[in-house]
Amino acid sequence: MPKDQPKKTRQRRKDARPEEIIEAAFVEFEEKGFAGTSLANIAQRAGISRTTIYLYFDTKEAIFEAAIRSAVQNTVQDVGALSAIFDGNFETVLRNVFDLIYARLADKRAITIFKTLISEGQNMPTLVKFYRNEIMAKGEFAMKALIERGIEANELSPSCRKYDVRLFIAPVAFAALWGKIFGELDPIDINEFKQQHLQLVLDALKANSAAKLAGARAT
Amino acid sequence: MPKDQPKKTRQRRKDARPEEIIEAAFVEFEEKGFAGTSLANIAQRAGISRTTIYLYFDTKEAIFEAAIRSAVQNTVQDVGALSAIFDGNFETVLRNVFDLIYARLADKRAITIFKTLISEGQNMPTLVKFYRNEIMAKGEFAMKALIERGIEANELSPSCRKYDVRLFIAPVAFAALWGKIFGELDPIDINEFKQQHLQLVLDALKANSAAKLAGARAT
Amino acid sequence: MPKDQPKKTRQRRKDARPEEIIEAAFVEFEEKGFAGTSLANIAQRAGISRTTIYLYFDTKEAIFEAAIRSAVQNTVQDVGALSAIFDGNFETVLRNVFDLIYARLADKRAITIFKTLISEGQNMPTLVKFYRNEIMAKGEFAMKALIERGIEANELSPSCRKYDVRLFIAPVAFAALWGKIFGELDPIDINEFKQQHLQLVLDALKANSAAKLAGARAT
Amino acid sequence: MPKDQPKKTRQRRKDARPEEIIEAAFVEFEEKGFAGTSLANIAQRAGISRTTIYLYFDTKEAIFEAAIRSAVQNTVQDVGALSAIFDGNFETVLRNVFDLIYARLADKRAITIFKTLISEGQNMPTLVKFYRNEIMAKGEFAMKALIERGIEANELSPSCRKYDVRLFIAPVAFAALWGKIFGELDPIDINEFKQQHLQLVLDALKANSAAKLAGARAT
DNA sequence: AATGAATGAGGCTTCATTCAT
């Protein structure tokens, strides 16, 4: 008994096709990983034939790359926008920065990219390098610059330079992963977490400044 | 990892086999994920025939489970051992706790499990639940207990209770992932990171206590 | 059975494929049974690639089912047509019925189904039930009806009702199996066998009627 | 997690081993056919190790052959015993013969052999030839001799020679198969069937004799 | 005599990819 193939053919503007494929691929990759995703799944989700994909991409890997490249854009832009919000006293700016960063967590694509980095990074040195240079390094740099500004403005003690700024960002990554892994089992209140995270950083930085001040006062 | 067993004759090593297979499987799973790993890879790495695997495991999934079960052991034990080192003043204990936790980072298996949780968690609700209950939850609990002790001993201010303790642990996860993802490109100095992490937590907690003291003093 | 399709180029014959596959599968199943048949055999006999089969059937079992369903059709139709030939006196009709039934023996598919019933029946309750309800039961019913007509027409004695009508049909099954099993060694002359079979049944039925008549006469 | 192997080792007299294996093999072959039976099944049923089988048989096929050879013995003996019961008038002897033949139907082994002949005959020309020569041919011969005796004793008309005696035996085969195939669904009352079968044959033969007598009388 | 260990061949099935319309 022969199988029945669905016959619904959507006629779409051709320009949109690649993006539709990427879109579909992304969802599949997110759910099942690279190896676990089949072109059939992608095609079905995109509402096209399996072979049509090959009009736009050479291999499964190419789709994967394109999907990731496309999805990482917003995050890159956000990181680039970081220094643009350096306006106001340190605490205000830090709060704004946190708002911006935590807003990324709402972007499922951003999270998936992060997860992909972990899952498939070993086979994607290009992505790894890109991510580190364009996101991690620039983020670190911005954070360092922010602290520097705080010191210059006499809002922070110079001893605050001692911290590896990745310590300040780590909880964001943690929250992202927690949501992805344990989200259904035990959801995390992102907003609350953000507030406490901010508080922690401020407290720690203030502790140094307080000590400085105290030391100064003691003199 | 080169094969160092001669292949001429059939080997008889029933006792060692399961562990050898798990060992080999682990490496493969780590590199390529569950779906990406083939029994052929595992067999080759273990230096045995593909079918020999089936003398010890029923399915590919069974190998995966066994590998995870075996690898997660040490971490579980370490978490269980946490409260046993609650001896001394708060800072000392916290330092010991950090030593213990960061030591886990040297266990590649532990890291791989963590990565697996992220990569394949969607398909492994059992592992997810187990990990959350036996590792995350107990770790949180121990950390909370530790802070409580600090408060009771008057070393910390009660306001320290406000923090979500996952904030204190997040950098460890971050360091683990960093090492795994960017390790080759940009290795992280774990020891240095640990020190700063410890410092950050202490500073933040002290900030509260200092505020309290200051407030008390001001009265 | 040699392959007579050229193999150089990919062939496109969607419409014909399912039947070709069923045809090939049928021969293989007949020769080696379900478990003994491999998709490789079927594919080779059909002159296609092993995987092409999966374009038309989901599993090996599905092929088997399709093959049987297709092969059993004619027999079912013949059984259904039985009562349509109830025209004429008893002997004439019986002769026609026998012609129809024995003609089935020329249909190799019908024989194979019968053999399959025997070989694989234990694993195919559905087929068994179907065969019994649609072929055996209806055949029995038709035969009973025929005898009833003979009695009503005063051509047969009512005592003819005593026979289990399966006795009348058994030789057909026997001939079918004999041909299949011992055919090469010791072929059976189906036509001759049919005549004698018919004679036997008529003789037996007449014996009753004769007795009745004799009894009547004696009275 | 390694599989657990049962460790119960039965120490048995070695002489019995081959028969135990054959016994076990027979049951398995009956249930699943040759291709469907695995040595593991046989070994397990025999309570021995898979490899032990090879101490007694060279291949799976050898076991099959041995099993069949052993099982066919009783039937052969019964057939051989047929002519020994030629004592009494025709009807009595025929009744005894039928008793003997139908008793065979209670021997599940005999039925299985018959089924095997159908299922796997194509690959077992030796068995086919043996069965035909030792069982079918001798059975036919005995039946013919019996009829001849009836004619000589003037109990039957010479015209009874016209029948292919396989017609007389067919219902037995039919009943055997019916029981095996439809037995669970719709069991057959063997005794009742036997009586009617006997009656049918007697009626048919008598019809000829009656005709003869009538003809003689008419003269 | 008996068995635990090991394996090569082969079976079913999936899938990325190519062919030809």
Added chain:
DNA sequence: CATGAATGAAGCCTCATTCAT
């Protein structure tokens, strides 16, 4: 541009059989 048809490579798994104790 789009797709239905087809396939080779590869994956998981079973099994008859051999090896070595």
